[in-house]
Amino acid sequence: MYGYLARQPIFDRQQQLLGYELLFRDSEQNQFPDIDPNEATSRLLSEHHLFYGLERITGHKLAFVNFAEDSLLYQFPTALDPATTVIEILESVPFSSELLTACRELHEQGYQLALDDYSFNPQWQRLMPYISYLKVDIRQTPISVLPDKLAQLRDFHGKLLAEKVESQTEFAQLQQLGFDCYQGFFFARPEMMRHKKLGHHQMHLLALIAEAAEPELDFDKLVQIMERDLGLSVKLLRFINSAYYARPNPIKSLKHAMVFLGAVELKKFIALVALSNLADTRQPELLKLSIVRARFCDRLLESAGQRDLQSSAFLTGMLSLLDALLEQPLEQLLQQLPLSDTIKDALLRQQGPLGQPLQLVLDYEQANWALCQQLANQLLPSNTDVRSLYLDAIDWAEQLQL
Template structure:
């Protein structure tokens, strides 16, 4: 399945692209789906921001995204980077004291807010101290109405954005009136983009993988991710309770079960379990390969006394082909994960000691014995590669059987 998003450029007065408004779509027809605004915003962020980042869609320019009442009141925008996103408050959102408090809070956290399709109603005046952009539909109001409103808000340092600009004459008049940004068919229509889409459960799994790669685990956050997926919670508890690292007595709390394992082993466990479930139970040779590589690299690192927290060699092997499983460019995938620099360098350039271990793993897989012997001598201290690899294969098979 694929996720669809339309992006419409927003231009500066000199006709250079300033940013993009992102619009959720449910197919290639480039039309808004028959769903409510909350669902549209949630799907847009889940399918595009959480997977690859809106920055990759907007060429690192600001992304203007519509937020409805519920998504604002539940502080959903705080899950995204304030440096890359402009929060557009839809004209249908009630101007309540609760919303005002949210806007004040978001503004204090560095988020930039925009009033979308602004209707000039005085009820919004109290929001203006927290607003950066005012978007005005220039087909909805005549020049006199717009001029009167601009005089009324002249004391606020607002960026004026003209929507639905369709003619060169409109563009010139609006520039003279003080508009800074412009959007409309005169410049460009929304452009359709599509990318591989993850289900919400797979997005949760990737979130777990991300957390497992951090130096310090946030157990509360891990528990929160699991709570969004009952099936995942059950599998994690079952695995942890059956693990040699878990306490011998029955464990009633997922958080306590995780703590009992110890962070290094828990990180390996979370990453491999999440990856093992990305294929939705369908056997995938790429998945098996990722697990074998993870265990093989980890065992080699143990022989070299390189065990660490996070388990760098394990994660290097595990992430060596995850980008193929989720069908995303490797560099884009790695940009979204807080992996150590050494791991990223090993994956992208096969550099450093981790890179050498990965090279040895790949050479052994291919049966390139001349290269294998050369790398083994460079690393030194590695013994009985065939036995180690068979151990890794048995381990991976066991993991896939349990998951």
């Protein structure tokens, strides 16, 4: 499943980029779907901003985001950065005292507001002290009638933004009339953007992966998470039941199971389960390869006597194919996770104490035997059988049923 949106640039009088209007889409067809505007705004924020970040979509320029009545009254805009967001009040929003209060509060919090498709209706006068942009659709209000209309705005101190500008002639006429900003096909059509869509459950799983990178685990917090998810609980018990974890006594509770595993193995479990749930079911081999890499990196550090780095090495191997699994650039994905610089350096550049084991894994997979042996000589005792470690990793990945 993918998330879609379109962005249309907005320019100033010098035709310098000011920002983008972000337009919700639900398919590769570049048109607004037949859904409630409040739902469109909610999905735009949840599918794009909460994970991906609107600032990346706009290149840190202003983001003009449409808001319908309910999303304004319930203060949805406060999830966005007021320094980089312009809140567009849709033309379908009726004026009310509740709207006036909401706009005043948003203005006091530092947000810029825009009236979309401004119709020069006197009912909006009470809102003007809080408005930074008036967007005028020149298809609905032709340029020929604008001089008289604009005369009504002598006391307005914000910026005039012309929408649906389609020619050089229109652009020149609007400049003479005093418009400050411009948007339309003359400059650029809306540009479609697509990325792999992550639901709330998946974003929660990414948070679990981040938890696996913490120096100390909060067992009570993890128990609460597990208790709300039967699938996670079952998988934890199945993980402990594997042949790699011999136990003398039966497990009595989830916390007992976690304590029995210990922090190091529990971190591995969290990473395994989170990534397996994030992965597309059509990509089982990518997931299996991630698990093989994780186990191999873990065993390499164990053989090297660097036990303090084992759990980090495991996580590094697990995340090494995250970009392929989620179809997003790895650097952008890692910016969403509070991972150590050591792990990020390893994943992005194969550098640092975790980068060398990961590079050894990559060389082994690609049959670069000379480079593999060179790294093995640097990292491992002379009698280490790298092939046996890799076969162990394959066996371990095959046994897990996550």
